[in-house]
Amino acid sequence: MKIIDKIYIDGAFVTPHGDERFDLFNPATEQVIGQVRLADADDARAAIAAAKRAFPAFSRTSKHERVAMLKRLHGAVLAREDALCDAIVEEYGAPIERARWMALHASDVLLQAANTLEDYALVRHIGTAEVVMQPLGVAGLITPWNSNAGFICGKLAAALAAGCTAVVKPSEMSAIQTRVVTEALHDAQLPPGVFNIVTGRGDTVGAEISSHPDVAKLSFTGSTAVGRSILRTAAETFKRVTLELGGKSPMVILDDANFEDAIPLALQAGFMNSGQACIAGTRILVPQARLREFEEGMVAAVAGIHAGDPRDPATHIGPMVSQKQWERVQRYIGIGIDEGARLLAGGPGRPDGIDAGWFVRPTLFSGVRNDMTIAREEIFGPVLSIIAYRDESEAVSIANDTPYGLQAYVCSPDLERAGAVASQIVAGRVLVNTLAHEPAAPFGGFKQSGIGREYGTFGLEAFMEPKSVLGVV
Numbered sequence: 001m002k003i004i005d006k007i008y009i010d011g012a013f014v015t016p017h018g019d020e021r022f023d024l025f026n027p028a029t030e031q032v033i034g035q036v037r038l039a040d041a042d043d044a045r046a047a048i049a050a051a052k053r054a055f056p057a058f059s060r061t062s063k064h065e066r067v068a069m070l071k072r073l074h075g076a077v078l079a080r081e082d083a084l085c086d087a088i089v090e091e092y093g094a095p096i097e098r099a100r101w102m103a104l105h106a107s108d109v110l111l112q113a114a115n116t117l118e119d120y121a122l123v124r125h126i127g128t129a130e131v132v133m134q135p136l137g138v139a140g141l142i143t144p145w146n147s148n149a150g151f152i153c154g155k156l157a158a159a160l161a162a163g164c165t166a167v168v169k170p171s172e173m174s175a176i177q178t179r180v181v182t183e184a185l186h187d188a189q190l191p192p193g194v195f196n197i198v199t200g201r202g203d204t205v206g207a208e209i210s211s212h213p214d215v216a217k218l219s220f221t222g223s224t225a226v227g228r229s230i231l232r233t234a235a236e237t238f239k240r241v242t243l244e245l246g247g248k249s250p251m252v253i254l255d256d257a258n259f260e261d262a263i264p265l266a267l268q269a270g271f272m273n274s275g276q277a278c279i280a281g282t283r284i285l286v287p288q289a290r291l292r293e294f295e296e297g298m299v300a301a302v303a304g305i306h307a308g309d310p311r312d313p314a315t316h317i318g319p320m321v322s323q324k325q326w327e328r329v330q331r332y333i334g335i336g337i338d339e340g341a342r343l344l345a346g347g348p349g350r351p352d353g354i355d356a357g358w359f360v361r362p363t364l365f366s367g368v369r370n371d372m373t374i375a376r377e378e379i380f381g382p383v384l385s386i387i388a389y390r391d392e393s394e395a396v397s398i399a400n401d402t403p404y405g406l407q408a409y410v411c412s413p414d415l416e417r418a419g420a421v422a423s424q425i426v427a428g429r430v431l432v433n434t435l436a437h438e439p440a441a442p443f444g445g446f447k448q449s450g451i452g453r454e455y456g457t458f459g460l461e462a463f464m465e466p467k468s469v470l471g472v473v
Contacts, residue, residue, distance in 0.1 A: 001032075001033065001034060001035070002024070002033060002034030002035075002176055003034065003035055004024075004034060004035070004036040004037065004175045004176065004178075004179050004199075005036075005037040007039050007043060007047075007197065007198050007199060008182050008186065008195075008196055008197040008198075009043070009046055009047045009050050009196045009198070010046075010047075010050035010053075010054075010192045010193045010196065011186075011190075011191070011192025011193060011194075012192070013182075013186075015037075016037055016038065016039040016040065016043050016198075016200075017039070017040055017042040017043050017046075018037065018038050018039045018040030018042070018043055018200060018204070019037065020037070020038045020040075020201075021035050021036070021037055021038070022035065022036050022037075022038050022172050022175075023035055024036060024091060024173070024175055024176060025091075025322065026090055026091065026093070027091075027092070027093040027318070027319040027320060027321055027322065027357060027358045028093050028309060028310055028318065028319050028357045028358075028359075029356055029357055030323070030356055030357060030358065033090065033091070033176075034091075034175070034176060036172060036175035036199060038172055038199060038200045038201060038204075038205075039198045039199055039200035039204075039205050040200060040204050040205065041204050041205065041207070041208040043198050043200065043205065044167070044169070044198055044200065044204075044205045044208035044209055044212070045208060045212070047167040047196035047198045048138060048140075048167055048196075048208075048209070048212050048214050048215060049214075050192070050193035050196055051138040051139075051165035051166060051167050051193055051194075051195075051196055052137075052138055052165070052214050053193050054165045054191060054192065054193030054194050055135075055137055055138060055164070055165045057191065058163060058164075058165055058191060058194050059134075059135045059137075059163045059164070059165075060163075061163065063117060063118070063120075063122055066117060066160060066161055066163065067114045067117050067118050069160065069188070069190055070110050070111070070113050070114035070117070070157060070160060070161060071110075071111065071114050072188040072189070072190075073110045073153075073156075073157070073160075073184075073185060073188045073190075074107050074108075074110035074111040074114065075107075075188075076184045076185060076187040076188040077106055077107040077110060077149075077153060077181065077184045077185070078104075078107035079184065079187075080180055080181075080183070080184040081103045081104060081107065082103075083180050084103040084106060084149055084177065084180045084181065084184075085099045085100050085102075085103040087176045087177045087179075087180050088102050088103060088148075088149070088177060089310050089311060090176065091173075091174060091175075091176045091177055092145065092146075092148070092174065092177070092318075092321060093274070093310050093318040093319040093320075093321065093357075093358075094273065094274065094310060094318050095274070095310045095312075095315045095316060095317065095318045096310060096311055096312075096313060096315070097313065098272075098273060098274075098318075099310070102147055102149065102150055103149065105147075105149075105150045106149035106150045106152070106153045106154075106181065107153070108439070109150060109153050109154040109157050109439065110153055110156075110157045112157070112439040112440070112455075112456075113154075113157035113158055113160075113161045113459075113460070114157075114161070116161065116440065116456055116457060116459075116460055117161040117460065120133075120457060120460060121133075125473055126468075128470060128473065129468040129469060129470050129473070130468070130469045130470075130472050130473050131466050131467070131468050131469075132466070132467045132468075132469060133162075133461070133464040133465075133466055133467075134163075134464060134465055134466070134467045135162045135163030135164045135463060135464055136162070136164055136216040136217045136240055136463055136464060136465060137164060137165075137214075137215075137216030137217065138164065138165055138166070138167065138214055138215050138216055138217070139155075139159040139164040139165070139166045139167070139215070139216070139217040139218070139219065139463060140166075140167050140169070140209035140210065140212075140215045140217065140218045140219070141155040141156060141159065141166055141167070141168045141169070141218075141219050142168075142169045142202070142206050142209065142210075142218070142219070142220040142221070142222070142230070143155065143168065143169070143170050143171065143221055144171055144221050144222045145171035145173045145174045145321055146273060146276045146277065146278075146321070146380075147273070148170055148171060148174035148177045148178060148181075149177050149178075149180070149181045151170075151221055152168055152170055152178065152181050152197070153181065154454065154455075155168070155219045155221075155454075156168060156185075156195055158219075158454065158455075158459045158460055158462065158463055159217070159219070159463050160190075160194070160195070161460050161463075162460055162461075162463035162464045163463075163464075164216075164217060164463045165193060165194050165195065166194070166195045166196065167195075167196045167197075167198060167209055167215070168195065168196065168197045168198070169198055169199070169200060169202075169205045169206050169209055170197065170199055171199075172199055172200065172201060173321060173322065175199050178197065178199055181197075182197045185197075202226065206230075207233070210230050210233040210234060210239075211233050211236065211237075213237050215237075215239060216239060216240065217239060217240045217241075217242075217462075217463055218230060218234050218239050218240070218241045218242070219241075219242040219454075219462070219463075220241075220242070220243050220244070221243075221244040221245075221278075222245065223245065223246055223378075224245040224246040224378075224403075224404075224448050224449075227243040227245045227450065230243065231243065231451070240462070240463075240465075241451060241452070242444070242450075242451065242452035242453070242454065242462050243450040243451045243452065244278070244406075244443070244444055244445065244449075244450045244452075244454060245278070245404075245406075245445060245448060245449050245450040246278055246378040246404055246406070246448065246449060247278040247279055247280070247378060247404045247405075247406035247407060247445065247449050248282060248283060248375070248376070248377070248378055248402045248403075248404045249269075249279055249280060249281045249282060249283065249404075249406060249407045249408055249409065249427070250281065250283045250284075250285055250398070250399035250402075250408050250409070250425070251265075251266050251269055251270070251281035251283065251284045251285065251408075251409040251411065252285045252395050252396075252399055252408065252409065252410045252411065252421060252425070253266065253284065253285060253286050253287070253294065253411045254287070254392065254395070254410065254411060254412035254414075254417065254418065254421065255287040255289065255290060255392075256412055256413060256414055256417075257411045257412050257413070258413060259290075259293065259294060259297050261411070261433070262294075262411040263294070263297045263298055263301050264301065265409070265411055265433070265435065266281065266284050266298070266384075266409075266411070267298070267301055267302065267305065267384075268435055269281030269409050269431075269435060270282055270284065270382070270384040271305065271316060271317055271362060271382050271384075272435070274317045274318045274319070274320070274381075274382060275317070275329075275360070275379070275380065275381040275382035275383065276320065276321065276325070276380050276381065277380075278378070278406055278407075278449075279406055279407040279429075281407075281408075281409045282378075282379065282383065282384055282385060283368075283370070283375055283385055283387055283398075283399075283402075284298075284384055284385065284386045284387065285387050285388075285389050285395050285398055285399060286386055286387070286388055286389070287388070287389060287390075287395075288388040288389060288390055291366070291386075291388045294386070295344060295366050295386065298344065298345075298364055298386070299344050299345055299364070302344075302345040302346070302362050302364050303345070305317060305362045307351045307354075307359050307360065307361065307362055307382070308351065308354060308359065316362075317359075317360070317362055317382050318359075319357045319358040319359045319360075320358040320359075320360060320381060321358070322358065323358055325358065325380065325381070326358035326359075326360065328379070328380070328381070329360050329379060329380070329381030329382075329383060330348055330349075330360070332373070332374055332377070332379045332381070332383060333346075333347060333348050333360075333363055333383060334348060335373045335374060336365050336368075336372070336373070336374040336383070336385075339372050339373060339374070340367070340372075341365040341366070341367050341368045341372060341374060341385065342365060342366045342367040343363070343364075343365060344364045344365065344366050344386075345361075345362065345363060345364040346360075346361035346362050346363030346364060346382075346383075347361055347363060348361075349361065360381050360382055360383075361382075362382045363382060363383045363384070364384050364386070365383070365384065365385045365386065366385075366386040367386075368385040368386060368387050369387070370387055370398050370401050370402075372385075375387060376402070376403075378404070392421065395421070396421060396424045396425065399425050400424075400425060400426050402447075403447055403448040404445065404447060404448055404449045405426045405427045405428065405445050405446030405447040405448075405449045406427060406428055406429070406444075406445035406446075406449035406450070407427055407428065407429045407430070407431070407445075408422070408425045408427040408429070408430045408431070409430070409431050409432075409435075410422050410425070410430060410431070410432045410433075411432075411433055412432075412433070413433075415432065415433075418432045418433065419432065426446050426447065427445070427446060427449075428442070428443060428444045428445045428446060428449065428450075428453070429441070429443060439455055439456065440455065440456040440457075441455060441456055442454070442455055442456055442458035442459065443455045443459075444458075
């Protein structure tokens with residue numbers, strides 16, 4: 001039983017003012033494995049005050065100093081890779097291969113930020129002006145549970161690279177992972193107050209960070225509904241805001257696709273992170289003329305997708321993070337059946353042979369129309385919808401017929417044709433015949449998938465404003 005009763009403020013582990021206790025579960029067993037004492041609004045204010053005190057000195061550090069800090073942070077988090085991987089499996093239920101990637105990603109984003117900053121001109125001359133990229137101030141960073149460590153480190157890396165100090169509010173459901181990350185970051189010995197990590201509820205700690213006048217910048221990853229609320233609150237004090245929100249990503253299979261390549265790609269895109277991914281390719285667009293062939297191939301392939309013990313190397317899909325999330329996915333599976341979609345694989349309930357844990361059967365629907373609920377709303381679980389299209393023009397139309405625009409996928413051996421389709425899809429990232437991640441490229445969404453971009457120079461500049469100084473050059 002892990003008891004987490006400290007938060008991190010002003011360079012030290014301190015007991016929260018808040019006294020609410022929140023149970024932590026192993027989603028593969030449904031057993032309580034720990035308890036975290038949650039911070040409250042008073043703790044958030046203390047963290048913001050510490051970040052505000054630290055900002056004047058930290059904002060004047062040189063690029064060289066901040067690069068060195070980021071590299072120290074990278075080394076410290078990398079040193080905790082095994083402990084972090086274990087925490088991700090135990091508390092989140094990620095399959096072991098995915099958990100290992102997530103643990104390494106958490107350290108890698110810090111190194112990538114250092115590399116970006118090294119090559120970035122903080123001062124440049126434009127006409128008769130000297131233009132200085134100036135850090136905004138205290139940054140509030142609010143992160144979700146589906147990649148806890150990566151989001152903490154990624155948002156913090158960009159804020160620190162820009163010269164901002166930060167207050168991080170991680171998900172209360174990820175407190176064990178947060179403790180491992182916080183201990184690692186502490187080992188890097190940054191000045192007190194430069195970063196603060198306060199685990200609490202969104203409606204208390206998150207609300208205080210979103211509304212506090214001393215917070216100049218907000219970066220939030222989570223649901224579109226919460227992002228909308230944060231944006232309204234931030235408007236009162238004109239905070240700069242980055243929002244990375246929901247998605248309903250299309251996987252466009254063109255009619256010349258080789259299904260031996262396309263089917264595994266579609267399953268990996270749809271079932272990544274056990275389906276608990278905003279970028280999951282959950283709408284699979286298939287040419288009507290090849291629909292039956294594709295359905296048969298997908299059914300055979302889904303039969304080989306194993307949902308179960310996340311520590312088993314053969315497992316592809318782990319449990320949902322909580323009972324609430326499991327019930328949400330079950331509800332959507334029921335809606336899909338009720339709306340008349342054809343269930344090709346999976347369905348309600350747990351996988352065969354599993355009596356405990358929040359596991360979902362890998363589920364595949366066909367005969368889905370793009371106006372059905374399961375094609376419109378983000379399910380956040382291993383549930384995929386096959387949607388048939390007549391021609392390429394209709395495929396693009398269906399792909400774009402969504403309130404979201406975060407990521408999309410195109411599959412075709414003809415790269416020129418695939419590129420032409422990709423150029424017509426309204427999404428922040430379009431991946432052609434790949435699931436690769438490029439850390440230097442911007443990431444974020446169109447429409448209700450968010451505002452702003454993360455990663456690389458775009459992510460760095462989200463924490464700065466340009467200041468023009470005339471008369472000095």
